[in-house]
Amino acid sequence: MARAPRRHHHHHVYVVELSERVWNEPAFRRANPEHDILKPCVYVGMTGLDPDLRFDRHMAGVQANRFVLKYGLRLLPQLYEVYNPMPYEAAREMEVELAIALREAGYAVWQA
Structure with missing residues (x-):
């Protein structure tokens, strides 16, 4: 009896640290009224790519x-x-x- 092939899981969540200058963006500020200034601003995403490659693609536009x-x-x-x-x-x-969870922990978060 043939076994069904195992599915390879290849999706990832990832977190990008953003420059504190993002705080000057009104939409970002409005989304994070409880931001702890001691915690960084971040972007949370998900991808089918390796997170390093996805980050490089973000930075390349x-x-x-x-x-x-x-x-x-x-x-x-x-x-x-x-x-x-x-x-x-x-x-x-x-x-x-x-x-x-990150927003509740005080991070300023953008998640699309």
């Missing part, structure tokens, strides 16, 4: 979030590596859950 393109500094793997990789649906849900 390929399907880039405007805040990452203009203010992106670096990935913060300590905030997301534990969750990766995962199935697509799990990554979609985790993107939202991680953004909420």
Whole structure:
């Protein structure tokens, strides 16, 4: 009897640290009224690519979030590596859950 092939999970959530200059963007400021100024501003996303490659694509302007393109500094793997990789649906849900958790912890978060 043939076994069904195992599915390879290749989706990831990722977190990009943004320059504090993003705070000058009214939409970003409005989305983060409880921001702890001691915590960084971040972008939370999900991708089917390796997070390093996805970050490079943001910075090259390929399907880039405007805040990452203009203010992106670096990935913060300590905030997301534990969750990766995962199935697509799990990554979609985790993107939202991680953004909420980081915002509740005082981070200023943008999640598209």
